[in-house]
Amino acid sequence: MFWRGERDRERESKEQNGGPLSGQVRVLVVGDSGVGKTSLVHLIIKGSSITHPTQTIGCTVGVKHITYGYSGSSSSGIKGDAERDFFVELWDVSGHDRYKDCRSLFYSQINGIIFVHDLSQRRTKTSLQKWATEITANGTFSAPLGSGGPFGLPVPYIVIGNKADIAAKEGTRGSSGNLVDAARQWVEKQGLLPSSEELPLTESFPGSGGLLAAAKEARYDKEAVVKFFRSLIRRRYFSDDLSVQTPWSISSVQRVSHRLDEDLSDEDQSYKNTSSLSDDPYKYNVFPPLPAQRNLTPPPTLYPQQPVSVSESYSLPRFSLTGSSEFSSNARSKRSDINV
Numbered sequence: 001m002f003w004r005g006e007r008d009r010e011r012e013s014k015e016q017n018g019g020p021l022s023g024q025v026r027v028l029v030v031g032d033s034g035v036g037k038t039s040l041v042h043l044i045i046k047g048s049s050i051t052h053p054t055q056t057i058g059c060t061v062g063v064k065h066i067t068y069g070y071s072g073s074s075s076s077g078i079k080g081d082a083e084r085d086f087f088v089e090l091w092d093v094s095g096h097d098r099y100k101d102c103r104s105l106f107y108s109q110i111n112g113i114i115f116v117h118d119l120s121q122r123r124t125k126t127s128l129q130k131w132a133t134e135i136t137a138n139g140t141f142s143a144p145l146g147s148g149g150p151f152g153l154p155v156p157y158i159v160i161g162n163k164a165d166i167a168a169k170e171g172t173r174g175s176s177g178n179l180v181d182a183a184r185q186w187v188e189k190q191g192l193l194p195s196s197e198e199l200p201l202t203e204s205f206p207g208s209g210g211l212l213a214a215a216k217e218a219r220y221d222k223e224a225v226v227k228f229f230r231s232l233i234r235r236r237y238f239s240d241d242l243s244v245q246t247p248w249s250i251s252s253v254q255r256v257s258h259r260l261d262e263d264l265s266d267e268d269q270s271y272k273n274t275s276s277l278s279d280d281p282y283k284y285n286v287f288p289p290l291p292a293q294r295n296l297t298p299p300p301t302l303y304p305q306q307p308v309s310v311s312e313s314y315s316l317p318r319f320s321l322t323g324s325s326e327f328s329s330n331a332r333s334k335r336s337d338i339n340v
């Protein structure tokens with residue numbers, strides 16, 4: 001294919017400037033049906049809201065391009081030596097129950113997870129633990145952390161509470177219509193239970209302050225999400241960072257999400273690696289495996305990339321190594337669904 005040839009030529013050219021060009025990390029995006037996963041993925045990749053998302057069939061994959069700066073042992077001064085392209089695959093898994101029995105197909109070689117819930121539907125947050133348990137039980141993981149996190153999750157995650165616009169209008173912290181939630185709210189109103197944590201069944205997902213988003217209004221905490229992606233890249237490709245304690249849940253203090261058009265400046269600076277590795281740090285394949293990785297099949301490389309067995313209609317979005325730093329397939333309708 002033409003695009004592939006172009007890419008190969010560019011890769012060869014960059015490799016002449018020092019080492020492999022790029023790599024990728026895989027991030028699952030999970031949560032109940034209708035919480036806004038597809039809307040968020042579209043926002044993260046395209047930078048704009050999607051007007052009419054359709055229900056995800058099985059899983060769709062979007063790709064976000066990120067450059068990762070490195071100021072280690074490279075001395076050439078050529079930009080290509082100091083930055084590399086990485087691709088964050090966002091696997092948007094359908095939350096619908098009809099795919100429950102087969103969606104574990106998509107839980108493969110996971111580097112990180114974005115859990116999404118709907119702030120106006122409290123039960124969608126409660127059910128995140130169900131998602132975590134399912135992924136832990138059925139998934140395979142790349143660059144896993146040393147010991148199990150909440151629900152046994154072996155990779156970092158973030159939690160995003162979406163539909164902040166609705167929650168704000170309703171002036172609630174999330175009313176699901178669930179009887180337990182209704183009871184909790186009544187009890188709280190009576191002043192009988194100031195610390196509402198005593199009531200069972202409406203558990204919150206542990207370990208994260210959570211991020212807020214309103215995907216429909218193109219609002220999310222871009223900086224926090226990009227930092228999360230970078231931390232996954234760092235974990236997978238820069239071995240010296242693996243000695244650093246990485247929290248299970250990459251969380252930040254809850255903050256008001258900002259508009260996407262507040263573009264990040266100098267994103268790479270915050271993750272410049274200043275270690276003194278003597279070899280080319282981008283030859284990530286030569287690093288010894290992590291203790292936790294030794295028994296695992298090596299993660300797939302970017303070239304070629306067909307991570308799952310899929311129907312004929314499925315294709316990963318084309319990668320472009322020039323132009324915009326954010327891209328994916330053009331629109332949800334053009335992102336080929338994996339039909340399962």
Ligand SMILES: Nc1nc2c(ncn2[C@@H]2O[C@H](COP(=O)(O)OP(=O)(O)OP(=O)(O)O)[C@@H](O)[C@H]2O)c(=O)[nH]1
Nearest residue numbers: 033034035036037038039053056095163214215216
């Ligand atoms: N008000 C509001 N609606 C939203 C927001 N995000 C998504 N929606 C709407 O919620 C509905 C479901 O959004 P999707 O993005 O398809 O949800 P999903 O989680 O991908 O759903 P599944 O594909 O069934 O798993 C759509 O009608 C969206 O327009 C938001 O931030 N605010």
